[in-house]
Amino acid sequence: MSGSETIAVLGGTGNEGGGLALRFAHAGYPVVIGSRDAARAAEAASKINERIGHSRTRGTDNAQAVTGAQIVLLTVPFAGQVKTVEPLRDALQGKILIDATVPLVPPKVSRVQLPDGGSAVANLQALLGGGVRVVSAFQNVSAHHLADLDHDVDCDVLVCGDDGTACEKVIELVEAIGLRGIYAGTAGNSAAAEALTSVLIAINRRYKIPRSGIRITGLPVKEKL
Amino acid sequence: MSGSETIAVLGGTGNEGGGLALRFAHAGYPVVIGSRDAARAAEAASKINERIGHSRTRGTDNAQAVTGAQIVLLTVPFAGQVKTVEPLRDALQGKILIDATVPLVPPKVSRVQLPDGGSAVANLQALLGGGVRVVSAFQNVSAHHLADLDHDVDCDVLVCGDDGTACEKVIELVEAIGLRGIYAGTAGNSAAAEALTSVLIAINRRYKIPRSGIRITGLPVKEKL
Numbered sequence: 001m002s003g004s005e006t007i008a009v010l011g012g013t014g015n016e017g018g019g020l021a022l023r024f025a026h027a028g029y030p031v032v033i034g035s036r037d038a039a040r041a042a043e044a045a046s047k048i049n050e051r052i053g054h055s056r057t058r059g060t061d062n063a064q065a066v067t068g069a070q071i072v073l074l075t076v077p078f079a080g081q082v083k084t085v086e087p088l089r090d091a092l093q094g095k096i097l098i099d100a101t102v103p104l105v106p107p108k109v110s111r112v113q114l115p116d117g118g119s120a121v122a123n124l125q126a127l128l129g130g131g132v133r134v135v136s137a138f139q140n141v142s143a144h145h146l147a148d149l150d151h152d153v154d155c156d157v158l159v160c161g162d163d164g165t166a167c168e169k170v171i172e173l174v175e176a177i178g179l180r181g182i183y184a185g186t187a188g189n190s191a192a193a194e195a196l197t198s199v200l201i202a203i204n205r206r207y208k209i210p211r212s213g214i215r216i217t218g219l220p221v222k223e224k225l
Numbered sequence: 226m227s228g229s230e231t232i233a234v235l236g237g238t239g240n241e242g243g244g245l246a247l248r249f250a251h252a253g254y255p256v257v258i259g260s261r262d263a264a265r266a267a268e269a270a271s272k273i274n275e276r277i278g279h280s281r282t283r284g285t286d287n288a289q290a291v292t293g294a295q296i297v298l299l300t301v302p303f304a305g306q307v308k309t310v311e312p313l314r315d316a317l318q319g320k321i322l323i324d325a326t327v328p329l330v331p332p333k334v335s336r337v338q339l340p341d342g343g344s345a346v347a348n349l350q351a352l353l354g355g356g357v358r359v360v361s362a363f364q365n366v367s368a369h370h371l372a373d374l375d376h377d378v379d380c381d382v383l384v385c386g387d388d389g390t391a392c393e394k395v396i397e398l399v400e401a402i403g404l405r406g407i408y409a410g411t412a413g414n415s416a417a418a419e420a421l422t423s424v425l426i427a428i429n430r431r432y433k434i435p436r437s438g439i440r441i442t443g444l445p446v447k448e449k450l
Contacts (some may be wrong), residue, residue, distance in 0.1 A: 027448035034419045112288040112416045149230050154442040191337045199383065202410035205442060210232035210389065212443035216425075218434050 008069035017075030019146025034065030121190035135161035136190035142211035155213025233294035244302030244371025248402035259290030346415035360386035361415035367436035380438025
C-alpha cells in the first residue's frame, strides 16, 4: 500500500519540509505542500515535480492542504508551531499529525532549551487532545541529507507518540523514504529527539562538519516494530 | 600521561560505577571506589583487582575517596545525586566531577522525566558553583557493555560541560578506556544524554534487545576535540 496516502507538509516551503516533501513524492506518495502563502507553496511544489519528473506534488494554503490529506507533517519553526496548528484543530481530527518541531530558541540554537513541560511535541498533543494522533519524528535528520536523493541518509529517526498504531504507521512512512524509524516511547520521550538537535548543531560547530546525525546501536539490522 | 590521575568512583559498588571502575583500572589508572559503606567499597575493589590481575583499586567511604583523587566520577542513582555530593562540596573544589547521573524516576524508567530546569547535571553544576568543574558523561553506556572487557562498546559518550578544558580532559579519559567521547555542548545540553537513557530503555523493551546505544554519525573516524 506504499504511496497510497496523501501527505500534507505544512511548512513545506522551508528546507526541512521541502526535503521531506521531495522524499515522499519521490517515493510515490501524493504530496500537498502547505504554506501561509499558497503561491509560494505552488512554486515549491512545481520545483519538486520538475526534480522527480512526475506531477505528484501540489501546493496550497495550510488549511486546504490538511483537508485533502490523511497524514499531516508539521515542519514549521518552533515559534510558529502552535499558531500554525491551532486553527486547524477541527480539520486534523482523526488524522495523524507528524510533528517534526524542534524547540530551537535563536540565537543560541546549539543550546538545549526545552519548553516548559519538557517536550514541544508532548505539549502539542496535550493542546490538541486525543482526537489528533500526534507522532514525533524527523527532528534529527538534516535537510541537506533529505535533499540529496543520491545518497543514503546516515541518521535514524526516533518515533515517539502515545498512539502505538499511529507510531507504527509513521515508522512505515519513514522506511518508505529510505530511512530507519525506531519506536522510542510515548510523546514525552520526544524530549530526547528535540534536545538532540541542539546537540548535533553543537557537534557540527565544534568538529567543523556539515551534518552530524544519530544511530541507535544494538538493533538487528532490519528490525520491524 | 595516560593512567596518571587517581580516579574516585562514587557509587562504584553499583553496576554502572563498577563497570567504569573496572575499565579505568584495566586501562592503568589508580581507582578508588567510594561508597557510604567502606567495607562494601573495599570488597568491590578487591574483585576488580582480582579480575584485572593488578592491585590498582582500593575502596573507602565517599569523603576519603574524593580526598585522594584528581578526578571524581559520580555514578549513584538520581535519588542520591545531591545528597551524596553536597557534603563533599569543599573536598571537590578545583576538581573535575564527572556526573553520570540519569534522572530516572521509577517505576516508569522508560519515560523521559527530566528535572525542573531540564538537566540533572546542569542543576548540580549550579548547586556546586564554578569552583567544581562538572562534566556530564556516560549516561548512555550500558553497565553490561562496560563489564565485558573482551568487546568494544558500540556506544558513543556525549560529553557536556561549561568548562571546555575539563571537557577535553574527560574526552581523553573516555578514549583511554576505549570509547569515543564527543563534545556535545554546555552543561545544559546534558538534557539530551539524560533523556536518551529512557529512550534506550524504551527501545530495549520494544525490540526485546539487551542493550541499545547511540552513535553520532558524520564525524571523521578518529576525530579529536
